[in-house]
Amino acid sequence: MKATQNQSIYDVIISGAGPVGLFLACELALANCSVLILEKAENPHSLLKQMPFGIRGLSAPSIEALYRRGLLQELEVHKRLKNPHLNAVQGPRRQAGHFAGIPFHDGDIDTSQWKYRLPGSTDTSLISEIEELETVLSRRAESLGVQIKRGLAVTDFHQTADGVTVQSGDQTFNGKWLVGCDGSRSVVRKAGGFEFAGTEPEFTGYSAKVDIADPEKLKPGRNVTPTGMYLQSQPGYLAIQDFDGGSFHNSGPVTLEHVQEVLRRVSNTDVTISALHAVTTWTDRARQATTYRNGRVLLAGDAAHIHAPLGGQGLNLGLGDAMNLGWKLAATLQEKAPEGLLDSYDTERHPIGAQVLDWSRAQVAIMKPDPNARALNAIVRDLMNTPDGATYFAGRVWGVNTHYNLGGDHPLVGDSVPNFEFEDGATIGDLMHDGQGILLDFDRNPSLKALASEYGGRIKYSSGNAKDRLALSAVLIRPDGIVAWASDNDQQTSELQKAAARWFVGRSGS
Ligand SMILES: Cc1cc2nc3c(=O)[nH]c(=O)nc-3n(C[C@H](O)[C@H](O)[C@H](O)COP(=O)(O)OP(=O)(O)OC[C@H]3O[C@@H](n4cnc5c(N)ncnc54)[C@H](O)[C@@H]3O)c2cc1C
The missing domain is CATH 3.40.30.120 (Glutaredoxin)
Structure with a gap:
């Protein structure tokens, strides 16, 4: 078959129109780069991107990033929702987040320890829905001139000193740079020969929409049990963790009988599932590309790092990659980059990714169904109930403590800028x-x-x-x-x- 050669040469080709690829495209286009996104899926809509599967907790750096580009106010879902992962209690004992399923509470957090965080800052956490986020970002990207071609998967690429030829089936596209934002099974990562180093999983996780014949047999909220964890975020919406070494994930179809067997074992009940409407599985496999750049090819988001979604950090990590990379790549393309600017993307973001992988591993380590993990779990629980403990965990979970080691004498260097408010009300x-x-x-x-x-x-x-x-x-x-x-x-x-x-x-x- 003869290849169809597209004539345009884009500044940047992005593989994947997930939230990270779209946000990166917005950043690049804002800086006047021409951007093409190739997206494998023909249809951007999917049940798994909608409530409740598509719920994602945004943390402080992501919320700030969206706010700083005028996108935050376009997100509506959080206005209709309470965080279903948290309990409905208001006041000082309101659950503000969790680590390994152990809650920390608003009233214990000593925000005075965050010296440079002004009262008028954007929220520290927010509920979003992947589908809405992608819709808002697609709209912004297209309004800035980004071309999004759906139904075209990147299948291979070839880079030279001057650019990258990207293949999608029998079509080829030319770009000066290629960024793989094509998720955990990234073709760009694999074809680019990036090493993806890390640890193997301890469990298979399930997210399922079900009908339960006898729901009273399950406890509400998040339940860490001797064999795993189950959570009913809303009636009929289940998240389960089964410590099977990750062996079930991707091993075949997930049947009603299988989900019921796992739920019964993990919840230690004889609960009955009468219908299975939708289900997906995931694991705590934790891997990270050892470098985020190979010549003219870069990685961002899940393509660069994967880990358990415990405490919800993956999307936040990916949006942080995009915010860090966009202006640096644009300046490099436009020959306005000081030496080493683009390499600082890897220097700054790789350690942040490694911290998130370790955060997820630490949670898994104290959730395991064994006596050592139980003992550690109890100690962490005690610490989280102290002001310093709650403040530490909130700072990590909300990303308030995110810091790049840039050197410099002032403690604020490397932090996100405080949201100063001016006399006219602008920030x-x-x-x-x-x-x-x-x-x-x-x-x-x-x-x-x-x-x-x-x-x-x-x-x-x-x-x-x-x-x-x-x-x-x-x-x-x-x-x-x-x-x-x-x-x-x-x-x-x-x-x-x-x-x-x-x-x-x-x-x-x-
Ligand atoms: C159950 C669960 C709960 C989670 N909760 C949270 C949370 O609360 N907070 C949080 O921060 N994170 C959470 N995450 C993680 C978060 O969803 C991911 O980290 C995030 O979606 C990654 O975005 P991405 O754009 O990098 O990749 P993806 O969202 O995977 O998007 C990749 C895109 O690339 C496309 N693609 C794939 N292959 C190709 C190809 N060859 N060519 C072109 N396109 C391709 C895909 O179709 C897709 O559109 C959760 C994950 C799970 C599984």
């Missing part, structure tokens, strides 16, 4: 819709203004009066909202010059 997040860097100067220092102007539009200068400036004098913010430099007084401009030159190319090209 720093509102200034970030265009994806440029910002030099925020609370002291109106003329030399800072002059420095920003050397970077053309790539660093916007802003001198607003913040309602609470947290004793800061000035802050340099990268396009992804990460603090590149901060100062408590207006004297340290030489450090600012170094930081600006590390992340941005000036008018003179240096």
